[in-house]
Amino acid sequence: MIQFGVRAHDFVPQTDLETFGNRLQQMGIRHIQLVMEKSIGDYDFSPGHYSAGFAGYLGRELAKRDIHVAVLGCYINPVNPEETARFREVNRFVERLRYAKHMHADMVGTETGRYSADMSVTPMTESKECYRLLLDSFERIVTAAEALGVIVGVEGVFDHTLSSPEKMKQFLDDLASPAVEVILDTANLMSPDTAKSKKLQNEKIDRAFDLYGDRISVLHLKDCVFDSNGVQVCTRPGEGLICYESLFRHLREEKPQIIGLLEESSPEYFAKDREFFGYSLRGGESDINLGVKLT
Numbered sequence: 001m002i003q004f005g006v007r008a009h010d011f012v013p014q015t016d017l018e019t020f021g022n023r024l025q026q027m028g029i030r031h032i033q034l035v036m037e038k039s040i041g042d043y044d045f046s047p048g049h050y051s052a053g054f055a056g057y058l059g060r061e062l063a064k065r066d067i068h069v070a071v072l073g074c075y076i077n078p079v080n081p082e083e084t085a086r087f088r089e090v091n092r093f094v095e096r097l098r099y100a101k102h103m104h105a106d107m108v109g110t111e112t113g114r115y116s117a118d119m120s121v122t123p124m125t126e127s128k129e130c131y132r133l134l135l136d137s138f139e140r141i142v143t144a145a146e147a148l149g150v151i152v153g154v155e156g157v158f159d160h161t162l163s164s165p166e167k168m169k170q171f172l173d174d175l176a177s178p179a180v181e182v183i184l185d186t187a188n189l190m191s192p193d194t195a196k197s198k199k200l201q202n203e204k205i206d207r208a209f210d211l212y213g214d215r216i217s218v219l220h221l222k223d224c225v226f227d228s229n230g231v232q233v234c235t236r237p238g239e240g241l242i243c244y245e246s247l248f249r250h251l252r253e254e255k256p257q258i259i260g261l262l263e264e265s266s267p268e269y270f271a272k273d274r275e276f277f278g279y280s281l282r283g284g285e286s287d288i289n290l291g292v293k294l295t
Helices: 017-026 052-063 083-103 128-148 165-175 198-215 245-254 270-281
Strands: 003-007 031-034 068-073 107-111 151-155 180-185 216-221 223-226 232-235 259-262
Touching (some): 003 068, 031 259, 052 083, 068 083, 068 259, 083 107, 083 128, 128 165, 165 180, 180 198, 198 216, 259 270
Parallel strands (some): 003 031, 031 068, 180 216, 216 259
Antiparallel strands (some): 223 232
């Protein structure tokens, strides 16, 4: 079974901490991905405003409402070719590691970026130089994470630096740190071509579990389609191209009680989206409406 959670800012617009926590509690939400500046509007989260006292206060306010931070989101571009900007982002991530320690968050999560200052798609993201920058950034991050005793969550995306299961495996081996775990987002791993084929989708998820299944510790759950330019458009589950057959087979066999964070959901659809994935886990994959015919 999955323990379902949500991306908090999809459910509660930015507000004060007390209102934020109360609304999540009223909706019965237990696990969240928290991007602090998108959810909590009465504090300045820019670098330099951190204190252990405030981080602990945040954690206590959420804990007394039985709200658990599965992922503290800090999405940076760790391969920004502009060095000053890249170091600024790395330092911001390290500060979030300090928040996570005192908030008892499971991890601080990020994707792995593109080799462009504005995060635009570029073939240079596939270059050796881009990968070198990625390792440099994460060696700095991991040094801090290991010292603090905090986990770093890394998410692969089809047009980012870690665009495939094989690249994620190489990255994990090169860093060789127990402080790094994987956030698996099935939709984000699928390129436009791969997403057209149920067989190719299942093979890619099988490779991810074969190569680093032991490092997958949390899920992002959503669906997607692609526009005529190959740009991903995220959707609610069951409304796009994504096939969940292999994912849920691996979860049943290898990952009981993993936390799955619903994305592109809302208070209106929370119960329905949760039931969609719950039905899949009970073995109903063949009856899922995928929205688009797959080969």
